[in-house]
Amino acid sequence: MVRFALSHSLLDLACLASLVAFGSMGGPLGCSSPSEGTTPSDAGTDTSSFCATDTRGLKWTPGLAQTGKNGLIRTQLLNIFPTPPAKGDNVWTLVVQDAEGKPLEGATVSVKPFMPDHGHGSSIVPHVTPDPASGGKYSISSLNLFMPGLWQTTLTITAGTTTDSVVYGFCVAE
């Protein structure tokens, strides 16, 4: 045990030393878990496959459906622009239904984009406009996904006494 503790702290020392040596270059990754290898994940320049390897995001298909976490509503993303979601302003058309599939008119839809890997949202508040010609249809604009990575957009929907939320997560490429 003593030997293990000693070698472990030596490893930490080596890690600290290389951190100091690397300085503002960001330091070596993997110090806390040397067994994971030494490939620095953020030094990759292959941004084309960046979203292909991030399996956490949804794959865009027209009508992409979600069920609210309380099971009270259902949503479909009818169409989006651009496709797939991209850096900058995005426009989505959303259909909101109750649990039985009946269109929910007059709902309040709040839209919150969030980057879980970075712990931040977007300072631009998206606009939500109900489509007067089509019950249960809402247009979301100024959905500003301003940097590459995984964006989880939470839609919180309130209609009468019903409140529920869905999350659409998409990887945004460089």
Ligand SMILES: [Cu+2]
């Ligand atoms: Cu970010």
